[in-house]
């Protein structure tokens with residue numbers, strides 16, 4: 001029983017302090033009283049930067065052929081860096097950090113506008129997503145040229161869906177799952193194995209119709225993949241959900257790795273590290289995307305173009321993502337969904353109200369896993385090749401980053417974060433303008449700095465919005481008026 | 496114990512018609528005996544107060560009753576419907592089952608139920624000494640979470656709810672109406688759409704009680720509901736408890752330091768000290784009990800000073 005101690009341990013009963021009264025802004029100090037300390041502080045920071053960088057940047061040892069190391073001095077560079085830091089610090093001291101600066105109140109006009117925009121935001125988002133391939137075609141000039149953009153759209157939407165799926169587990173139920181990619185892998189391999197299975201193919205050829213499995217396998221396997229992933233969610237959940245917080249995170253992380261290692265080592269089933277590559281392409285509900293007479297293009301009277309399949313894939317993932325979003329919205333306003341959020345807020349109180357917390361956590365885990373499985377099956381049919389390489393911890397980390405960056409629990413936030421993160425990383429691939437002579441020179445490879453820039457951006461966003469892009473929680477039901485709950489009150493869950 | 500031998504053994508109402516029978520309850524934490532061999536009865540439809548100095552083991556008794564702790568020894572029998580006889584209880588205890596249903600009612604052995612089943616099946620609801628509301632959810636949502644069990648009778652993932660069918664909407668409407676009934680009782684209807692964490696302390700206390708009542712409990716356990724309340728809030732709380740007692744079939748088990756609350760609304764007082772029961776009787780009897788005066792009422796002033804200081808801190 002000792003393990004309950006921390007939960008039920010009575011704290012000293014002190015009534016919470018009332019909200020502190022807003023303090024009247026103190027009169028702004030005179031200019032020179034601000035300028036002098038600001039300058040002093042900036043110079044000091046500059047000197048410290050210089051001293052720190054002196055050994056790190058100031059000396060450079062280069063290997064000259066087979067000869068000895070030659071030392072070059074780069075004091076100029078050090079002073080440039082130190083100067084930059086100094087100026088930046090001074091600017092900050094005089095603006096954002098200026099003493100006596102009144103806390104910035106959100107302008108009422110802006111709040112009004114955002115209030116009016118809010119209800120239209122989701123439909124607008126969705127309408128844009130629906131029209132996106134056509135916009136891409138128009139802007140890139142032709143169907144074939146839009147390939148890159150449609151592909152990027154598919155890529156981003158996959159992560160939007162994964163983010164929404166994980167959001168159920170992490171954002172709503174407050175269970176930190178670091179192994180979400182395991183369910184993605186289960187879905188992908190389920191589809192890959194079933195669709196490329198020779199006996200299944202032969203069975204359906206013999207009993208249903210010639211070529212049935214090749215053209216229908218995705219549509220049959222999609223639900224199977226989701227259900228199987230959900231089942232794995234339950235299997236994993238049973239032993240693991242007694243753990244909380246850090247322990248849960250570590251065990252789920254390990255589970256993700258175990259699945260990957262099994263995929264690598266169970267060569268007879270999964271073909272090991274070489275992966276499975278004979279996955280049949282997606283069909284338009286049985287109609288193949290090929291140039292033949294019974295192909296999609298011929299039937300719909302179009303000129304054959306391999307982009308038709310891509311655009312169809314785009315709409316499939318859009319549909320799957322929409323399904324995830326709609327299911328989550330419904331679940332949230334059902335007793336289970338409320339119980340998930342209540343669990344995140346206070347597990348003990350949940351139990352005192354008769355909620356079976358193990359079962360509730362399991363449903364959250366299984367539901368999240370199921371959507372991960374759908375996304376996995378889609379991934380397999382899009383790439384038509386699966387290998388354990390695609391399901392590393394990095395994937396879990398990116399999906400979790402999307403959920404955290406988006407603001408845990410918020411769907412619009414998670415979608416924006418996916419666009420920002422995945423789209424942003426993709427944009428960073430194309431920073432060839434940095435190669436200009438006056439910037440970094442032609443031997444500079446911006447894609448090498450992708451992760452660095454990306455990391456900085458993440459840190460910046462988390463400093464600027466520590467609770468994610470959308471910090472508020474929208475209540476699931478209201479009597480008179482739906483008021484957002486401030487993120488400061490919403491708990492993040494404990495395990 | 497010693498009190499049992501006191502003169503005039505007129506049968507007490509709680510002995511005649513008990514809802515909860517606590518027999519020889521002990522709870523040890525390592526070497527510490529937090530509760531030692533405590534037996535008492537809580538009468539049906541009555542308010543039973545458990546009082547005692549800090550650290551006497553009151554909260555531990557509550558945690559045992561509500562299933563959060565498994566008692567080291569002892570029996571906790573809750574009898575819905577007609578009270579079971581001692582012989583029936585003993586038979587149930589030896590049988591190894593957690594509950595027995597007869598035509599007259601159902602008897603639960605609480606120490607054998609998992610914590611959530613103590614609430615969902617035996618219908619025991621509780622509040623906490625340190626408030627445990629769902630702070631990031633609205634007042635209305637808090638009251639709907641409390642009705643989880645009645646709303647999920649058709650399954651945790653109910654297709655009618657998933658598709659938002661009319662049958663489900665009707666059910667949800669009933670739940671909202673029930674919540675509104677309790678919101679009205681605690682005078683918080685105007686704040687239904689505000690997050691629970693934004694409410695003043697006294698309102699949070701009453702909301703927690705309303706949330707517990709939304710589970711339609713047979714027994715409501717309140718752990719120091721008046722702690723930290725100012726006199727006005729304390730009065731509102733008394734009114735609420737009296738209303739629950741008058742209008743509902745819920746019996747109340749109450750831990751309280753505030754003597755005015757205890758004497759004002761309770762039918763039966765059990766006094767604990769160092770994990771043992773030292774007195775048990777009507778408020779009048781307990782008030783005049785020399786042991787209680789010596790051990791507990793002596794520190795009453797100090798406690799009250801603390802409480803008042805807490806409010807003004």
Ligand SMILES: Nc1ncnc2c1ncn2[C@@H]1O[C@H](COP(=O)(O)OP(=O)(O)O)[C@@H](O)[C@H]1O
Pocket residue numbers: 001002004005006010524527528529547548549550551552553554555556
């Ligand atoms: N989970 C626990 N682990 C260890 N000791 C505990 C635990 N819960 C309570 N105790 C001890 O049991 C005694 C009774 O505590 P408690 O029931 O909280 O008293 P009260 O509510 O009457 O103030 C205290 O001495 C406390 O230290």
Ligand SMILES: [Mg+2]
Pocket residue numbers: 010553554555624
């Ligand atoms: Mg206590």
